Amino acid sequence: MMYSWNVACEAMRVMPPLQGTFREAINDFTYAGFFVPKGWKLYWSVYSTHIDHEYFLDLEKFDPTRFEGDGLAPHTCVPFGGGPWMCPGKEYTRLKILVFMHNIVRVFKWERVLPEEMIIANPMPIPENGLPVRLVPHHLGYDVLSSIRSFRARKS
Numbered sequence: 001m002m003y004s005w006n007v008a009c010e011a012m013r014v015m016p017p018l019q020g021t022f023r024e025a026i027n028d029f030t031y032a033g034f035f036v037p038k039g040w041k042l043y044w045s046v047y048s049t050h051i052d053h054e055y056f057l058d059l060e061k062f063d064p065t066r067f068e069g070d071g072l073a074p075h076t077c078v079p080f081g082g083g084p085w086m087c088p089g090k091e092y093t094r095l096k097i098l099v100f101m102h103n104i105v106r107v108f109k110w111e112r113v114l115p116e117e118m119i120i121a122n123p124m125p126i127p128e129n130g131l132p133v134r135l136v137p138h139h140l141g142y143d144v145l146s147s148i149r150s151f152r153a154r155k156s
């Protein structure tokens with residue numbers, strides 16, 4: 001489960017579902033030589049945060065192991081935002097993604113019907129044609145399904 005979540009986090013690092021959101025400056029401040037007056041609206045970008053060379057080695061590489069061990073520095077991978085306004089749906093989403101991966105990805109081999117399908121921004125990144133797939137149970141899938149069925153049969 002830990003590795004599955006690392007895979008999900010790496011997918012959201014490379015292609016954040018939400019590209020960013022807004023804040024309001026509560027005080028005057030200067031950042032990187034730019035003066036920002038109190039009250040200005042600021043856009044913070046999830047995607048730019050995820051491709052910061054200072055924190056991500058080999059950032060073009062899809063590498064779930066970067067989340068292992070001590071993981072990443074705080075607030076460097078922020079698909080759900082951070083701080084007091086962080087996404088309240090994060091834990092629900094984690095559960096949904098892990099249940100989905102466990103039941104669908106582990107049991108079936110996925111074949112893309114349109115291997116060249118593009119990802120478009122609308123404004124969220126989504127597969128252009130809705131990602132049609134062919135699900136093929138692999139032999140592990142049959143084992144898992146039959147053990148679920150026999151478990152249910154024993155319970156009833």
Ligand code: HEM
Pocket residue numbers: 016017018021022046078079080081082083085086087088089090092093
């Ligand atoms: C992959 C799924 C999701 C991603 C990547 C995501 C990402 C985000 C991000 C980046 C923010 C802005 C955080 C900030 O301003 O610092 C946010 C806010 C929010 N999200 Fe999510 N979210 C996801 C799923 C959900 C779900 C499933 C729910 C509800 C069941 C939800 C409810 C909210 C709400 C209500 C806010 C506004 C929070 C506030 O401004 O106080 N999100 N989300």
